[in-house]
Amino acid sequence: MNLETKTSYICAVYRPKEEDSELSTRCERLREWLTKNAETYAYIVHDLDMDGDNRMTSHIHVVYKAHECKRLGTSLNELAETLGVNPLSISIEKASSVKACMRYLIHKDDPQKHQYALSSIVHNWGEREFLTNYADARKPDINFDFLFDLCHRCNTLSELISVIGISTYRYWRPVICDIWNDTHKR
Helix, strand or coil, X not given: CCCCCEEEXXXXXXXXXXXXXXXXXXXXXXXXXXXXXXXXXXXXXXXXXXXXXXXXXXXXXEEEEEEEEEEHHHHHHHHHHHHCCCHHHEEEEECCCHHHHHHXXXXXXXXXXXXXXHHHCEECCCHHHHHHHHHHHCCCXXXXXXXXXXXXXXXXXXXXXXXHCHHHHHHHHHHHHHHHHHHCCC
């Protein structure tokens, strides 16, 4: 990683060596900082990752677009200061593809790793933009879990259809209607 590289698109991981009892506090600090310093952001706590037979320490993955272009080293130091951690516990890089970073947040392309739920991602994107990016990032199969999350996030069926497309809606209509009716009882 070249810390002199300037970018506004950041992908970073805070990975403590031992379990961090302050992780939830660090997430709150991170969210506050991102709200002030990022146009868009998404982050997730990975707390179920495995390394062989051993559970890895809980860690935070974040992807964001900063308000201004900065050196990676500057962004690294700002994140470390925000989280109150040693900069050596953070890996940072220029995000080459937001969609690839989104896929990695939930391990979508790595079925051997724990598959995190879409609802585990904390973000500030508009729901439609988030769902569209996620749906685009998630090219493989649409499944029940995805539809369940989508029905909870969308306010109207037309919004849901705009995310998955009319042909997919027609195929999954009975399932979507059941979920929708349970989700949107008034």
